[in-house]
Every structure is written in structure tokens, then in C-alpha cells.
Amino acid sequence: MPGRPASHAPAADSPLGAWWSTRPPAAGSAVMATGIVSVGLHLTGYETLSRIMLVLAVLAWVGLAADFLARLATQRDRWLEEARTPGALTAVAATSVLGTRVSALGRQTLAEALLALATALWPVLLVLVMRHWKRRMPGAVFLVCVATQGLAVLGATLAAALSTAWLAHAALVLFWLGLVFYGLAFTRFDLGQVTRGAGDHWVAGGALAISALAGSKLISADSASLYLWNRDDGDALRTVTVALLVLDLTWYAVLLAAEFARPRPGYDVRRWATVFPMGMTAAATLSVAAALEVSWLRTLGQVLLWIAVAVWLAVGAGAALTARTGIAALRSTGRR
Template identity: 75%
Template sequence: MSGLSQLAHVSPLRPLRDWWAERPPAAGAAVMASGIVSVGLNLAGYEVASRVALGLACASWVGLAADFVARWVWQRERWRQEAMTPGSLTAVAATAVLGTRISALGWNTLAAALLTLAAALWPVLLVGVVRHWQRRMSGAVFLCCVATQGLVVLGAALAAAEAAAWLAHTALVLFWLGLVLYGFALARFDPRQVVEGAGDHWVAGGALAISALAGSKLVAADSARLYLWSGDDRAVLRTVTVALVVLDLTWYAVLLAAEAVRPRLGYDVRRWATVFPMGMTAAAMLSVAAALGIPGLKGPGQVLLWIAVAAWLAVAAGAVAAARANLRSTAQR
């Protein structure tokens, strides 16, 4: 009887445990989406809403980090296989985006710890992912650029806060590397994903958006105290950053038009990888407007921010509905 009682006691948790164990590495895009929406709301001045989004991002990050470690300890073979997929790089990107928002709160010690963690994971995961690249891949292939530029954004933010010139210069090297990786990823991206993709095809534009955000953070990191860039360096950074914004907005328009032509309304976990580029485009425009002195970008950036918030709410509702359905299905097995 004691065994039956114990089974009855733990059985209600089993569906939740089984459902969580089946979550793919790409689920990290949910943290990325919540984190960048928080960053965008902070840049637009909506601090309360920004902290709510940050709290959700932190809670999701803790859960996914625990799952990441658990798989590494107890399911090493599964961990290795998943580490070779582009979705694994969401671990780096999500950690960097979360650290960027935390740095804006002035919690630089915690942000530096997150940067250290992301930087340690980055080469391990990036090498494994790139070695297994194929032709005609989904938009997840651009996560190599997103993860790299995520380190740049956080590194530049901390360099400005801590007056660490070496960190800014390291971030600049990674900035150019991220753009090179984007070129390689673009060559392997399947263009048909624009009209057939389940959501992560938006990362094709999101990678350019985070690159633009990285460029604006590098420009903003310069000061009389640091004197990071010469006049020519600053001019190049400014030109490239503006070009990245233009290219990102072009991608945004193309992807939005493709959604209108071929609507994909059903929920898919990869839809978080749609919200992230939307939020990142808004955050990039707001950041570029402030760092480069282009006030004309502020208004459109705020409009795109609220579109991203609406998309976040829609995908969150879909995720809750899908989770409930999966839990019921698991409980009936």
C-alpha cells in the first residue's frame, strides 16, 4: 500500500516532467524573445512593463539552464546531439540578451557573470554547429550570427559601464566576425523558408537587427574617458550600423509580406524565433536613434515595439494552450 500511495503522490507531476523533458533546444528563443521585449520597453521608457518581461525571461532562463545542465549530466549523448543543432546557440544568445537587460539595471557583476558563461559556451557550441551545417537550412542557421552579436551587445554595454577598453576592442572583433558568419549562413539558407518556414525564418532579419544593435552599443561605448575609436573608426561603425538597420527593415518587410501571402497561424515553438527578430528590430531602431543621433528612428521603433509586444502575447497564448494540450495527452498515456 505504501508503494501505491507513493505512486499516487508523485504521479501528478509526471506529465509536467515528461512534457518539459521533450522541449527542444530552440525553446531558448522564448527567453530571447522575452528578454529583448524587456530591453525594448526599457529603451522606450516603459520600465514597469520592462521589468515584468524581464522577470518572465529570468524564470524561463533558470528553467532552461537547469534542463541544459541535467541533460549534460544524465543524458550526455542526447546533449551532444542537440549541441550540434543550430537551436543550441539560443543558450548563448538568451544568456547574452538577459545580461544586457540586467546591465541596464546597474547589476554589472551579475551581467559580467552571464557574459562569462555565454562566452564560455559560445566556441564549444559554435564549432559543433558550424561543422554540421548543410545546404538549404532553416532560419536557425543565422543563430551563429545572433549568438556572436549577443556577446558584442553585452560586452559593449559592460565596457561602457566599467570603462574597460579591452572589452570594447574584443567586442569589435566579434562584431566583424558576426557579420562574416551572417554571410556564410546566408549562403546556406533555403530561400523557400520565407514562405514555408514555421517561424525561425525570421531570424534571417533578426540577425541583422542584433548586429545593428551591437553597432550602436559599440558607438555608445566610446567616451572621452576611454577614447575607443578614431574619427575614421567611428564613421565606419556609424555607416555600417545604419546600413544594417536598412537591410533589417528590408527583411522585415519581405517576411511580413510573406506572412500575409501565406499565413501560418498555428502555434509552433519556433514562433518565439519570430517574436525575437520583431523585438530586436524595434530595440535596434531605438538604440540607433539614441546612439547615432537619428531621432527619426524613434517613432517607427516604438511602433514596431508594440507590434512585437502584441506578437509576444499571441505566441505566449499559443504556448499556454499547447502546453495544456500536451499535459493532458501525457497524463492519459
């Protein structure tokens, strides 16, 4: 998603505030990327690193949430314009990812609050975004699936933590709905983005990854006390989850090959939408390995996780450099 026109940037009290006000809705993918890397590190036992990533994700989420509310209160036209772009759905996905990690900390009340917030945002943003779909769209079009499956992941996670059957069944409905949205989004996706996309083309695979993660969470949520799925339902859920992971890994290979064939160096905020699918593929692989008790998948998930961490560091360095340059330029302009 391109950045906003300069005319949209409001006056700010400081260069940092002015720079922050120019962040596009796609900036939410940085929270998604950081949050899912935190989840992956937690799943592999690197708890200290996981919590550091979680703190960074929370800080970014709070900043973006404050900006979201400020625009809603003072710049309604601008808020509505941005809410119509696919990147707006990162608000739902990022909140769901954070809720999933918070639940793993045992903070179920906070996780429930984040689920309620994400659920309230989801239908509003979903309708606004889908009403403005076009043909030959970038990979951000798949955020309709990502946002929906994010709710399914958090719902299934809480269902297991709280032993709440209705929440698991609601998550199952969202899981299947998310797959429908993936199919609809694919018909609008410009496949040429695979070789020329600026980073968000990776969401084509990331949407399948979070779908596989949702499936694994639904499988893991079942227990003798809840008895969520009968044998046929459980077998179908396992089959679909494995198929989703295979398709995701296939997309991963294709997208990675395209990056080597057509390198696209240089920082772009949409590169956070590359880190997120990489981290999500790792987390999905680790979660499926645990749910289905497939040990070699855990090894693969660990390898994919460290690749995601390395890419996160590279994109993070690019973001920091770009921010420093942008703030310096605004400071210089303010002195004139």
C-alpha cells in the same frame, strides 16, 4: 527545428516534468524573445512592464539551464545530439540578452557573470553546430551570427558601464566576426523558407537587427575618457550600423509581406524565433536612434516595439494552450 522523437523523452515524476523534458533546443528562443522585448520596453520608459518581462525571461532561462545541465550530466548522448543543432546556440544568445538587460539595472557583476558563461558556451556550441551544417537550411542557421553579436552587444554594454576599453575592443572583433558568420550562413539558407518557414526564417532579418544593435552599442560606448575609435573608425562604424539597420528593415518588410501572402496559422515553438527578430528590430531601431540622435527613428522603434509586444502575446497564448493540451494528454496517459 523539429521536436525530439518521443523515444528521447525520459521518465518524469509528473506530467509537467514529462512535458518539459520534450522541449527542443529551439525553446531558448522564447527567452531571447521575452528578454529583448524587456530591453525595448526599458528603452521606451515602460519600466514596470519591462521588469515583468524580465522576470518571465529569467524564470524560463533558469528552467532551461537546469534542463541543459541535467542532460549534460545524465544523458550525454542526447545532449551532444541536441548541441549539434543550430537551436543550441540560443543558449548563448539568450544568456547574452539577459545579461544586457541586467546591466541596465546596474547589476554589473551579474551581467559580467552572464557574459563569462555565454563566452564559455559560445566556442563549444559554435564548433559543434557549424561542423554539422548542411545546404538549404532553415533560418536557425543564422544563429551563429546572433550568438556572436549577442556577445558583442553585452560586451559593449559592459564596456560603457565599467569604462573598460579592452572589453569594447573585444566586442568590436566579435561584431565583425558576426558579420562574417552572417555571410557564411546566408550561403546555407534556403530562401524558400521565406514563404514556407515555420517561424525561424525571421532570424534571417533578426541577425542583422542584433548586428545593428551591437554597432549602436559600440558607438555609444565611446567617450572622452575611453577614446575607443578615431574619427575614421567612428565614421565607418556609423556607416555600417546604419546599413545594417536598413537591411534589417528591408528583411522585416519582405518577411511580413510573405506572412500575409502565405499565412501560416497555428502555434509552433519556432514562432518565438519570429518574436525575437521583431523585438530585436525595435530595440535596434531605438538604440540606433539614441546613438546617432535621429528622433524619427525613435518613433519608428516605438511602433515596431508594440507590434512585437502584440505578437509576443499571441505566441505566448499559443504556447500556453499547447502546454495545457500536452500536459493534459500526458496526465491522461499516466492514468491508464
